[in-house]
Amino acid sequence: MFTMTKNVVTNLLRKSSTRLYPVEVRGNFDGYRGRLDNKIEDCIFCGMCQRKCPSQCIAVDMKAGVWECDPYACVYCGVCVDHCPTKCLSMSKEHRKATPGKDLIHLQGTPRVKKKPAAPAPDAAPGAAPEADSGETA
Ligand code: SF4
Ligand code: SF4
Numbered sequence: 001m002f003t004m005t006k007n008v009v010t011n012l013l014r015k016s017s018t019r020l021y022p023v024e025v026r027g028n029f030d031g032y033r034g035r036l037d038n039k040i041e042d043c044i045f046c047g048m049c050q051r052k053c054p055s056q057c058i059a060v061d062m063k064a065g066v067w068e069c070d071p072y073a074c075v076y077c078g079v080c081v082d083h084c085p086t087k088c089l090s091m092s093k094e095h096r097k098a099t100p101g102k103d104l105i106h107l108q109g110t111p112r113v114k115k116k117p118a119a120p121a122p123d124a125a126p127g128a129a130p131e132a133d134s135g136e137t138a
Contacts, residue, residue, distance in 0.1 A: 033091040034076070034095045036074060036076065036090075036092075037091070038069075039088040039089075045061070045062040045112050049080035049089060053079065055075050055077075066109070068104050068107070069104065070105075071104075078091055
């Protein structure tokens with residue numbers, strides 16, 4: 001009886017071990033993988049994330065400059081973040097908000113323009129000096 005009374009009194013005087021959720025919400029720990037973000041201005045649409053993703057939930061359209069991800073198929077492993085060459089992918093420790101629809105993340109960036117190979121020089125005799133433009137008009 002004495003032991004029980006002692007425990008009750010001790011527990012009443014001690015700080016609570018639980019929180020008053022949802023009034024008091026504990027923040028997520030550092031390093032927690034809650035949401036995948038892409039800083040699209042830095043994306044070069046190389047497609048590395050798409051190739052490395054184990055759940056195949058990323059689609060990259062290099063020509064159109066579009067990056068898409070299905071957040072409901074993502075397993076938040078962080079492999080894409082580790083392999084992104086420009087480090088534009090990152091994991092936020094905050095969760096995405098709950099939504100009624102299963103929308104894709106669709107980000108539009110600036111497509112990469114492939115450099116055209118330099119045009120071949122016009123036919124000219126080897127060693128001949130290029131024709132100078134006189135600037136005169138007929
Ligand atoms: S790996 Fe990075 S830079 Fe390449 S397409 Fe994916 S997000 Fe863009
Ligand atoms: S976190 Fe993993 S599953 Fe999600 S998009 Fe990146 S590689 Fe794919």
